[in-house]
Every structure is written in C-alpha cells, then in structure tokens.
Amino acid sequence: xxxxxxxxxxxxxxxxxxxxxxxxxxxxxxxxxxxxxxxxxxxxxxxxxxxxxxxxxxxxxxxxxxxxxxxxxxxxxxxxxxxxxxxxxxxxxxxxxxxxxxxxxxxxxxxxxxxxxxxxxxxxxxxxxxxxxxxxxxxxxxxxxxxxxxxxxxxxxxxxxxxxxxxxxxxxxxxxxxxxxxxxxxxxxxxxxxxxxxxxxxxxxxxxxxxxxx
Amino acid sequence: xxxxxxxxxxxxxxxxxxxxxxxxxxxxxxxxxxxxxxxxxxxxxxxxxxxxxxxxxxxxxxxxxxxxxxxxxxxxxxxxxxxxxxxxxxxxxxxxxxxxxxxxxxxxxxxxxxxxxxxxxxxxxxxxxxxxxxxxxxxxxxxxxxxxxxxxxxxxxxxxxxxxxxxxxxxxxxxxxxxxxxxxxxxxxxxxxxxxxxxxxxxxxxxxxxxxxxxxxxxxxxxxxxxxxxxxxxxxxxxxxxxxxxxxxxxxxxxxxxxxxxxxxxxxxxxxxxxxxxxxxxxxxxxxxxxxxxxxxxxxxxxxxxxxxxxxxxxxxxxxxxxxxxxxxxxxxxxxxxxxxxxxxxxxxxxxxxxxxxxxxxxxxxxxxxxxxxxxxxxxxxxxxxxxxxxxxxxxxxxxxxxxxxxxxxxxxxxxxxxxxxxxxxxxxxxxxxxxxxxxxxxxxxxxxxxxxxxxxxxxxxxxxxxxxxxxxxxxxxxxxxxxxxxx
Numbered sequence: 112x113x114x115x116x117x118x119x120x121x122x123x124x125x126x127x128x129x130x131x132x133x134x135x136x137x138x139x140x141x142x143x144x145x146x147x148x149x150x151x152x153x154x155x156x157x158x159x160x161x162x163x164x165x166x167x168x169x170x171x172x173x174x175x176x177x178x179x180x181x182x183x184x185x186x187x188x189x190x191x192x193x194x195x196x197x198x199x200x201x202x203x204x205x206x207x208x209x210x211x212x213x214x215x216x217x218x219x220x221x222x223x224x225x226x227x228x229x230x231x232x233x234x235x236x237x238x239x240x241x242x243x244x245x246x247x248x249x250x251x252x253x254x255x256x257x258x259x260x261x262x263x264x265x266x267x268x269x270x271x272x273x274x275x276x277x278x279x280x281x282x283x284x285x286x287x288x289x290x291x292x293x294x295x296x297x298x299x300x301x302x303x304x305x306x307x308x309x310x311x312x313x314x315x316x317x318x319x320x321x322x323x324x325x
Numbered sequence: 326x327x328x329x330x331x332x333x334x335x336x337x338x339x340x341x342x343x344x345x346x347x348x349x350x351x352x353x354x355x356x357x358x359x360x361x362x363x364x365x366x367x368x369x370x371x372x373x374x375x376x377x378x379x380x381x382x383x384x385x386x387x388x389x390x391x392x393x394x395x396x397x398x399x400x401x402x403x404x405x406x407x408x409x410x411x412x413x414x415x416x417x418x419x420x421x422x423x424x425x426x427x428x429x430x431x432x433x434x435x436x437x438x439x440x441x442x443x444x445x446x447x448x449x450x451x452x453x454x455x456x457x458x459x460x461x462x463x464x465x466x467x468x469x470x471x472x473x474x475x476x477x478x479x480x481x482x483x484x485x486x487x488x489x490x491x492x493x494x495x496x497x498x499x500x501x502x503x504x505x506x507x508x509x510x511x512x513x514x515x516x517x518x519x520x521x522x523x524x525x526x527x528x529x530x531x532x533x534x535x536x537x538x539x540x541x542x543x544x545x546x547x548x549x550x551x552x553x554x555x556x557x558x559x560x561x562x563x564x565x566x567x568x569x570x571x572x573x574x575x576x577x578x579x580x581x582x583x584x585x586x587x588x589x590x591x592x593x594x595x596x597x598x599x600x601x602x603x604x605x606x607x608x609x610x611x612x613x614x615x616x617x618x619x620x621x622x623x624x625x626x627x628x629x630x631x632x633x634x635x636x637x638x639x640x641x642x643x644x645x646x647x648x649x650x651x652x653x654x655x656x657x658x659x660x661x662x663x664x665x666x667x668x669x670x671x672x673x674x675x676x677x678x679x680x681x682x683x684x685x686x687x688x689x690x691x692x693x694x695x696x697x698x699x700x701x702x703x704x705x706x707x708x709x710x711x712x713x714x715x716x717x718x719x720x721x722x723x724x725x726x727x728x729x730x731x732x733x734x735x736x737x738x739x740x741x742x743x744x745x746x747x748x749x750x751x752x753x754x755x756x757x758x759x760x761x762x763x764x765x766x767x768x769x770x771x772x773x774x775x776x777x778x779x780x781x782x783x784x785x786x787x788x789x790x791x792x793x794x795x796x797x798x799x800x801x802x803x804x805x806x807x808x809x810x811x812x813x
Contacts, residue, residue, distance in 0.1 A: 169741075174726055221726060
C-alpha cells in the first residue's frame with residue numbers, strides 16, 4: 112500500500128505512534144512535505160470529518176485522529192515552516208463576563224485543539240477587554256465567546272464594539288455560541304458567525320480563517 | 326443485575342393453574358377435529374364426538390407438561406443460530422398478518438402488494454434490534470388461498486432472518502413445510518435447526534377450530550415450533566377481571582400444549598397469546614391498553630412457572646397513524662415485555678388493533694427495541710473500582726472524551742439510536758431540514774430499501790422455492806406469480 116494511504120488509514124484508526132513513524136519514513140523517502148500533509152494527514156482527517164458528520168464515529172474518534180495528526184505534524188512542522196506553509200490558525204476562547212458556565216465552551220476548545228488550531232482558553236467570566244488584549248497580543252485569528260444566560264449574552268456585543276473601535280474587525284473574526292444565542296442574535300450584535308455545537312464550530316472557524324486569508 | 330418485574334406471586338400463579346386445569350377436566354374444550362379427539366380418547370380423555378367436546382384428565386395435562394422443552398433455538402435461512410428462547414432472553418419480531426399497510430406517501434391505509442412485501446423484507450433485514458421477521462402482512466395481489474404461503478415464500482426469498490408465521494388453511498401447511506425442507510435439506514435437519522415458528526390460535530372461549538388444531542398437529546409432526554395465541558377478551562368473551570382472563574388464557578394454552586405434545590412429545594412451544602381487554606365504549610380490543618399489557622406480562626409469568634418459553638403481542642399500538650399514541654403504547658409495551666422477560670415479543674410496526682403494518686413505524690420501533698434491550702442489560706461496574714485513578718485522570722485532563730475507559734465502554738454503556746430519534750439541538754435539527762418524526766422515518770425506509778443486499782441463500786434453493794410456489798399458485802388457477810420491481 113502507498114505510504115500516504117497508510118498514514119491516512121492509521122490516522123483514522125487513531126494509531127498515534129504509527130502515524131508519527133510513517134510520517135518520518137515518508138520524509139525519509141523524500142516525499143514533499145506538502146504532499147504528506149495533503150494526501151496523508153489531511154486526507155485522513157477529511158474522511159474522519161465525513162464519518163463524524165453522518166454519526167458513523169463520535170467525538171472520541173475524532174480527537175484520537177486529531178492527536179495522530181499532531182504526531183504527524185510534529186515531524187512535518189520544521190519542513191513546512193522551511194517551505195513557508197503557515198500554521199492552521201489561532202483562537203482566543205472564553206465564557207463571557209458574568210457567566211460561569213463553561214462546559215460547552217470547553218468542548219469547543221477541545222474540538223478546536225483536536226482539529227489542529229492553537230487555542231488560548233481564557234476560562235469563564237472573561238471581561239470584554241481581556242478578549243481583545245489577548246487576541247491582539249497573541250495575534251489571534253478568531254475570538255470565540257460563549258454564554259448560557261440571557262443576562263450575560265449582551266456583553267458579547269461589547270467585545271465586537273471594542274474590536275470595531277480599534278479597527279480590528281477585519282483582522283479578528285468573532286464566533287459566538289451557547290444556549291440563548293442564535294444566528295439572529297449573532298447578526299444583531301455583528302458577530303461573524305454563530306455555531307450551535309462544537310463540531311460545527313470547527314467547520315465554522317476553518318471557514319472564517321479561509322476567508323480571512325483570501 | 327438484570328432488572329425484572331413481577332405481577333403475580335407464586336401462590337396466585339399456582340391457584341390460576343389449578344383453576345384452569347379444573348376447567349379443562351370438568352368443563353372441557355371443544356375441538357372440531359375428529360382425529361385429535363380420537364387421539365385424546367386413546368389417552369383416556371372423555372370425548373363426545375358428536376359435540377366435538379373433550380374433557381381432559383389431570384394425567385394427560387401432566388404428561389404434556391413433562392415433555393415440553395424448556396428452551397429451544399431458532400436459525401436463519403443460512404443455518405446460523407439467531408435465537409435461544411430460554412430463561413429471560415428476549416427477542417423482538419414484527420407484528421404479523423396485518424390486512425393493511427399504511428402507505429408511506431399518502432399515510433392512508435391500503436391493501437398491500439408483492440412490492441410492498443419485498444420492501445418490508447428489505448427493511449426488516451437491516452433492523453438490528455428486531456431479530457426475526459414475521460409474515461407481517463398479507464399481499465392482496467395473489468389468490469387468497471395462497472396468501473399465507475406466498476408471504477412466507479417472499480420472506481424466505483428476500484430476508485435471511487427466521488420467520489414467525491402461520492397458515493390460514495390446513496392445505497397451506499404442506500407447501501409452507503416444503504419451503505423449509507428445501508432450505509434445510511431434510512426433516513431431521515429442520516428439526517435440528519428450526520427456521521420458523523407457526524402461530525396456532527384457539528378460539529375463545531375454550532374452543533379449537535379444525536384448521537388451527539390440525540395446524541398444531543402438522544407442526545408437531547415436523548417438530549416445527551408453535552406459538553399458541555390464546556385471545557380472551559376481558560369482560561366480553563372472558564371474565565372482566567385480569568385474574569379471570571388469566572385463568573381462561575391458561576386453560577386455552579394448556580389445551581394447545583396437550584394437542585402438540587400428544588402429537589409429538591418434545592415439540593418446541595412458546596407459551597404465547599394475544600389477549601386483550603375489551604373496550605366496551607368502542608367495541609374494540611386495545612393492544613396498547615395497560616391492562617392488556619399487564620395480562621401479557623402475567624401469563625408470561627405463568628408460562629415461565631410451567632418451565633415454558635413465552636411470547637406475547639405487546640409492543641404495538643392501536644393508533645391509526647405514526648403519532649404520539651403509537652410511540653407511547655409501543656414503548657410502554659416493549660418496556661414491560663423486556664422487564665418481564667417475554668422471550669418472543671411481537672408487535673413492532675403494527676398499528677390499529679393488529680390490522681395495519683407501517684414500515685415507518687418499524688423504523689421507530691426498532692429504536693424502541695434498541696433502547697429497551699439496553700435497559701435490561703442493567704447497570705454493571707466496568708473498571709469503575711477503585712474510582713480514584715479515573716478521577717485523577719479527569720482532573721488532570723479536564724475531560725475523559727478520549728480516555729481509554731471511555732473508548733472501551735462508550736458503545737457498551739450507551740445505545741446510539743438512528744436518525745429517527747431526534748437528539749440534535751434545535752439549530753442542528755433545523756439545519757437537517759427540521760423534519761418531523763414521520764419524515765425522518767420515511768427517509769430511513771428509503772435509505773434501507775436502497776441499501777438492501779440480497780439474501781445469501783443459494784440461487785439453487787431460491788429457484789426451488791419459486792418452483793414450489795408456482796406449483797402451489799397453479800393449484801388455485803394462478804398461472805403466474807405477480808411480477809415485482811427488479812431487486813438489485
């Protein structure tokens with residue numbers, strides 16, 4: 112079997128060590144790093160994504176596959192940087208000020224990390240200013256905010272307003288989520304996207320970053 | 326611990342059995358079959374041939390109860406074991422012999438055709454929580470005299486699962502038995518690996534028709550398992566009390582057991598039934614009534630007390646559509662049935678007092694079955710003790726989503742229903758089309774029909790089945806069997 116197929120299949124099975132070994136071997140065989148990434152690792156993750164969508168596999172399988180992806184990426188990273196291929200993206204995430212509920216936000220963070228994003232989790236009860244400061248300092252692509260209470264969700268707007276004031280709206284995208292929020296609410300406050308669950312948040316962030324880099 | 330419920334104390338069971346035996350010996354039973362009456366007479370029963378009446382003896386009843394097997398197995402058309410009717414093992418099977426189907430598109434009832442039946446076999450082949458098929462409805466595009474054998478023929482041709490079936494006439498048994506011999510090869514092989522169960526029904530109160538009593542004898546002679554379906558109706562043709570109905574059910578079922586065991590000792594039998602209360606307001610027999618379901622669970626306890634595996638028509642509904650009533654009655658019945666340990670649970674797909682099958686309801690019921698099958702697996706520790714290491718892992722990692730423990734036990738601990746059960750959040754549900762339960766079930770029916778893979782029964786045997794069916798149809802003037810849409 113073609114080694115890139117093997118990488119893809121082992122990644123889908125969550126065989127972390129095998130993916131790492133096979134990636135090393137592929138590098139040794141002088142397969143271009145971009146090809147290993149696209150036709151091995153990403154190919155496997157794409158299949159995992161499809162299977163997840165149709166409920167054939169579940170979150171644990173996705174996360175394990177993602178861990179295998181990391182293992183492969185660790186080997187490839189130096190070569191990719193050398194070749195000038197950028198990292199996948201950085202996101203600052205937190206539960207909005209006044210709100211202490213963070214289970215949903217945590218799941219989103221876990222899934223985003225699983226998908227290869229760099230995630231800076233600010234925890235809960237996060238003041239709007241802290242979102243902005245962190246995103247600026249870390250040069251983040253996206254801010255993700257969550258709320259469970261109708262009384263706290265209004266604070267999300269403040270973050271967006273601050274971004275606008277500072278002229279950062281084009282550079283830093285905002286996604287929101289949580290039980291009381293909705294697509295309509297996202298539109299009202301000027302958020303870039305609303306996500307109804309952790310899996311869709313991953314797709315959504317990928318989409319936002321893709322638009323941003325265009 | 327497997328959760329179990331009980332309705333009857335042993336003392337009450339014993340009293341019910343004693344009273345039922347007393348009825349059989351002192352009031353007797355009508356059996357409209359002179360051959361059977363003469364056999365019973367040979368065994369010492371008092372028979373009045375003119376009135377087709379027989380008074381059993383305690384000895385005859387004891388003899389029958391001694392030879393009846395306490396368990397038996399079923400095998401699919403390929404010879405693989407699928408069922409072990411024993412102790413508290415439970416299996417689901419679709420409700421059988423409906424006259425109508427609920428049309429998927431119009432949601433109106435109509436007479437089913439060959440194509441409907443084939444679609445049913447395609448769906449039931451893939452429903453993993455329903456272990457057998459039944460001859461669920463009666464195709465109306467063949468001569469009525471072959472409508473019983475024809476549905477078994479289609480079932481055996483298109484679906485590998487064993488079949489719960491029955492005949493409408495004495496004559497039909499012959500070809501229905503021949504189908505099975507064609508598949509198994511010999512009578513001994515068929516005895517070794519039963520493929521079907523035939524329902525044989527006494528007529529309440531305390532009567533056997535020529536057809537059903539002869540069917541019992543014919544099945545017994547080929548060691549084909551029988552499920553006895555006694556149908557007392559509380560307050561109408563049975564006492565209004567549940568205990569009174571149980572006495573009648575016991576008497577009628579014991580009479581069937583005697584016929585089967587005297588015909589061929591050791592014939593496998595399910596202690597079954599389809600009793601019901603009688604709803605005097607509408608003159609109907611509600612299968613979804615809680616009292617009907619209580620009678621089912623209770624006679625199952627009597628059967629088990631006698632050491633016989635059991636059956637009941639219990640996970641079904643009287644509703645006319647796939648609506649909330651259909652779901653609640655079917656799931657209440659299924660839950661009670663598995664908790665009672667009824668071995669063969671009939672009902673999935675059925676609506677409208679056992680008269681209407683719905684493929685969409687089968688899809689929903691398959692999920693009900695999946696959930697209640699999970700229920701009876703109970704709660705068991707699985708590497709849960711000592712607890713500290715797991716919680717250390719949780720506190721360190723902040724979650725256990727990819728913990729080895731989660732991966733090992735996730736699918737064992739949690740049953741994941743198919744898309745007919747909506748567990749998405751509102752937005753996701755909306756994004757998926759905001760479909761009603763009926764529409765989700767409709768989609769699943771279409772998917773299963775498209776993804777069906779033909780039965781792996783050899784083409785030689787399939788040809789033989791066809792020849793047998795064609796000959797049977799010719800006997801009733803049908804030169805050709807109905808054509809059907811090409812099966813992939």
